Amino acid sequence: MSTRVAITGLGPVSNIGIGVGDFLDALRNGKSGTSRIKSFDTTGFPRVMAGEVEDFHPDAILHRLDPAEWGRSSQLAAAAARLAVQDAGLDPATLAAARTAAAVGTTSGEAVIDVNLARTWALDGYPATEPHDARLLPAGRLSAAVNHELGLTGEAATIATACAAANYAIGFAFDLIRQGEADIAFAGGADSVARHTHAGFLRLGALAEERCSPFDRDRAGILTAEGGAMLVLERMDHARARGARIYGEVLGYGATCDASHMVAPDRNSIARCFRLAHRNAGVRADQIDYVCAHGTGTPTNDLTEALAILEVFGDDPPPVSSIKSALGHSMGAASGFGAMACALAMTHGFLPPTINHVTPDPQLAGIDPVPNQARPADLSIVQNNGFAFGGNNAVVILGRGDA
Amino acid sequence: MPDTLLITGWGQVGPAGAGSAGCRPEAAVPLPVTRAFVDPGLDPVKRLGRGTARFIDRTTALTLMACDEAAADADLRIEPMAERVGVTLGTSCGSVAGTAEFIRDSFVNERPHMVNPIKFPNTVINCAASHAAIRMGAKAINTTVSGGRVSGLLAMRHAQLTLRAGHADALLVGAVEEFTPENAWTAVRGRPRGDDTPLGEAAAMLVLERAAAARPGRRSWAELLAVTVQTFGDPDDRAASHRLGRAALAAAGVPAEEVAVVSLSGTGDPHADADRRRGLAGLFPDPAMRWRDAESIAGDCYSALAAVQLADVLTLRRRDPGLAGRSALVAAFDETGVAAMAVLRFSGSE
Numbered sequence: 001m002s003t004r005v006a007i008t009g010l011g012p013v014s015n016i017g018i019g020v021g022d023f024l025d026a027l028r029n030g031k032s033g034t035s036r037i038k039s040f041d042t043t044g045f046p047r048v049m050a051g052e053v054e055d056f057h058p059d060a061i062l063h064r065l066d067p068a069e070w071g072r073s074s075q076l077a078a079a080a081a082r083l084a085v086q087d088a089g090l091d092p093a094t095l096a097a098a099r100t101a102a103a104v105g106t107t108s109g110e111a112v113i114d115v116n117l118a119r120t121w122a123l124d125g126y127p128a129t130e131p132h133d134a135r136l137l138p139a140g141r142l143s144a145a146v147n148h149e150l151g152l153t154g155e156a157a158t159i160a161t162a163c164a165a166a167n168y169a170i171g172f173a174f175d176l177i178r179q180g181e182a183d184i185a186f187a188g189g190a191d192s193v194a195r196h197t198h199a200g201f202l203r204l205g206a207l208a209e210e211r212c213s214p215f216d217r218d219r220a221g222i223l224t225a226e227g228g229a230m231l232v233l234e235r236m237d238h239a240r241a242r243g244a245r246i247y248g249e250v251l252g253y254g255a256t257c258d259a260s261h262m263v264a265p266d267r268n269s270i271a272r273c274f275r276l277a278h279r280n281a282g283v284r285a286d287q288i289d290y291v292c293a294h295g296t297g298t299p300t301n302d303l304t305e306a307l308a309i310l311e312v313f314g315d316d317p318p319p320v321s322s323i324k325s326a327l328g329h330s331m332g333a334a335s336g337f338g339a340m341a342c343a344l345a346m347t348h349g350f351l352p353p354t355i356n357h358v359t360p361d362p363q364l365a366g367i368d369p370v371p372n373q374a375r376p377a378d379l380s381i382v383q384n385n386g387f388a389f390g391g392n393n394a395v396v397i398l399g400r401g402d403a
Numbered sequence: 404m405p406d407t408l409l410i411t412g413w414g415q416v417g418p419a420g421a422g423s424a425g426c427r428p429e430a431a432v433p434l435p436v437t438r439a440f441v442d443p444g445l446d447p448v449k450r451l452g453r454g455t456a457r458f459i460d461r462t463t464a465l466t467l468m469a470c471d472e473a474a475a476d477a478d479l480r481i482e483p484m485a486e487r488v489g490v491t492l493g494t495s496c497g498s499v500a501g502t503a504e505f506i507r508d509s510f511v512n513e514r515p516h517m518v519n520p521i522k523f524p525n526t527v528i529n530c531a532a533s534h535a536a537i538r539m540g541a542k543a544i545n546t547t548v549s550g551g552r553v554s555g556l557l558a559m560r561h562a563q564l565t566l567r568a569g570h571a572d573a574l575l576v577g578a579v580e581e582f583t584p585e586n587a588w589t590a591v592r593g594r595p596r597g598d599d600t601p602l603g604e605a606a607a608m609l610v611l612e613r614a615a616a617a618r619p620g621r622r623s624w625a626e627l628l629a630v631t632v633q634t635f636g637d638p639d640d641r642a643a644s645h646r647l648g649r650a651a652l653a654a655a656g657v658p659a660e661e662v663a664v665v666s667l668s669g670t671g672d673p674h675a676d677a678d679r680r681r682g683l684a685g686l687f688p689d690p691a692m693r694w695r696d697a698e699s700i701a702g703d704c705y706s707a708l709a710a711v712q713l714a715d716v717l718t719l720r721r722r723d724p725g726l727a728g729r730s731a732l733v734a735a736f737d738e739t740g741v742a743a744m745a746v747l748r749f750s751g752s753e
Contacts, residue, residue, distance in 0.1 A: 044515045107527055109496060118506035126433050126588050134593025138495045139528055139549035144739035147634040155632035156741050157557045158549040160528035168546060175564040196506040199516040200523040255570060257489065257545035259536040262524040389524050390533020392545050
């Protein structure tokens with residue numbers, strides 16, 4: 001019998017809510033977290049909306065880290081891990097006695113620092129390089145921040161596999177626990193809203209003007225967003241022995257690489273990823289009750305994803321919704337929020353909605369995007385999709401973990 | 404029993420691979436250093452072709468060249484097993500220069516969104532690993548890990564778990580660091596050194612395979628026994644290397660007497676470096692122990708360094724068949740307090 005891996009804590013630092021209670025309420029009520037950008041000067045930008053976490057006050061959450069010494073993405077990761085450990089009810093003695101690991105997914109690491117440095121070099125010259133910026137830049141700091149915030153001495157890895165990174169991190173954490181290398185692992189992702197990410201998606205023609213409307217006929221693209229999304233994964237018997245609340249169970253994951261194009265998604269490779277994830281999790285497609293979509297809201301992504309779903313699940317697939325409609329695209333944190341949405345959906349018996357849905361897309365016939373309103377549902381096995389630049393796909397399968 | 408993992412070949416670009424020493428780097432903009440370990444003869448256009456070299460950043464170019472060399476060295480023909488071959492790459496930030504070049508347009512062009520969309524993927528940290536997958540046709544799991552100086556060993560750790568979980572049969576595993584003006588300024592200002600080791604650039608890739616997934620023509624140079632990663636909260640923890648070394652040997656099931664080579668590179672903090680050396684020397688008192696310092700041959704190539712260390716100890720074995728059956732320990736420490744050690748056992752001749 002393989003070692004089972006429970007999900008025992010959720011730490012969302014998101015633009016729809018900080019902490020699991022607010023996040024759950026917002027998710028269920030279809031609250032939107034996007035707004036006009038405040039973190040950088042948008043003068044001259046034809047589009048100005050993003051999903052910033054405006055209410056994030058690192059001092060209020062962090063116990064040990066000095067926010068002045070860490071970049072925003074590291075702060076988000078560490079704060080999310082702090083909330084997750086509290087939600088999991090893990091006391092310091094239990095943590096200290098356990099073998100731990102931290103795996104933080106990210107697309108850009110400290111993207112705001114990237115912008116600071118590039119602006120300095122462009123406008124003030126290389127010798128003006130700020131030591132503080134240079135010191136805070138390395139992406140490895142995101143996972144080190146989690147361990148230092150929680151006082152952990154176990155292994156740490158930042159997993160920088162772009163927009164599927166949190167699923168990669170969850171997968172790695174799952175493998176660590178499965179193979180007996182850790183008892184408890186903090187896994188998820190973090191990224192920050194940044195000027196160049198906004199500009200880049202705008203220039204690719206993939207940025208929406210007002211809102212993100214995945215699976216809508218008139219969907220126009222993503223809104224960039226940020227957040228920290230950390231989950232506590234724990235060996236099932238360890239979790240049960242301490243009477244932990246169990247949100248669900250990681251059943252397995254699959255990862256594929258298109259190896260064909262840096263930006264365009266590849267339906268066959270995504271379908272292969274679904275099948276691998278099902279096989280590794282020991283489930284059949286017809287057992288999946290819900291798919292938390294990558295669902296970026298670009299015309300290409302949603303079509304490609306829908307066709308891959310129809311190919312693997314047949315003409316009558318399970319409901320497929322995109323929480324990016326509410327959160328925007330939080331990059332490396334995105335599939336971490338997806339995994340949380342899946343866990344909460346199973347625990348509380350509802351389907352998270354795709355908000356901003358106006359007109360069904362005839363090209364996506366057969367896909368039920370759970371438009372605009374959450375629906376009650378009894379969910380046993382769910383699927384969380386994450387796709388990334390570079391054709392890196394990762395799909396995580398979760399179960400209820402109550403049997 | 405977990406799968407046995409074999410290192411079947413490796414490749415490296417940068418001065419250590421090319422055999423040159425530190426030289427005077429050239430750049431059109433001010434550099435913070437006058438000497439660096441770079442290979443002026445390294446020509447991505449010649450090695451990769453103009454079509455590939457034109458739009459990629461320096462980090463990606465170095466990675467692709469090292470992947471080519473590693474696959475050739477291992478005689479790894481990927482196409483028949485494309486869906487079972489992946490990439491695991493260590494890099495601290497992706498290309499600092501490629502990212503800055505893209506962002507620059509937003510500040511100097513009249514309209515702030517007029518950036519170059521073709522180069523947008525260069526800003527994403529997994530750019531090099533993704534390009535490697537495209538070039539090599541490697542369709543299995545493709546992972547990028549970041550951990551500063553420990554990146555190369557974090558890549559090995561991730562690859563070890565990934566192969567044992569059955570996500571792939573073979574992985575191109577390694578790490579990369581570019582020498583560009585942007586990266587040099589970041590290094591000099593962000594992690595000033597207390598010694599005079601020059602900066603360097605390098606990429607080193609290894610082919611790591613599941614022994615159970617046999618393929619014709621394969622030769623094993625070493626078995627990966629363990630990769631142990633820990634985080635040290637106290638930067639002045641003088642016993643860190645000793646404790647981590649003990650843990651790595653225990654994980655590998657290797658007695659200290661079996662170890663013939665220890666690779667420990669400096670980090671630019673002379674006191675911490677001396678403590679680490681002393682801590683490991685306590686585990687390996689044998690005066691015949693071969694101590695290796697990859698910084699002396701490749702410079703401070705930061706996130707590539709641990710992979711260069713691995714390639715260095717493997718090269719030692721290739722030159723010295725007498726090392727067959729003995730083990731090597733490769734150690735790396737990062738400023739964040741994250742440290743890692745790998746234990747390999749050199750294979751005999753086949």
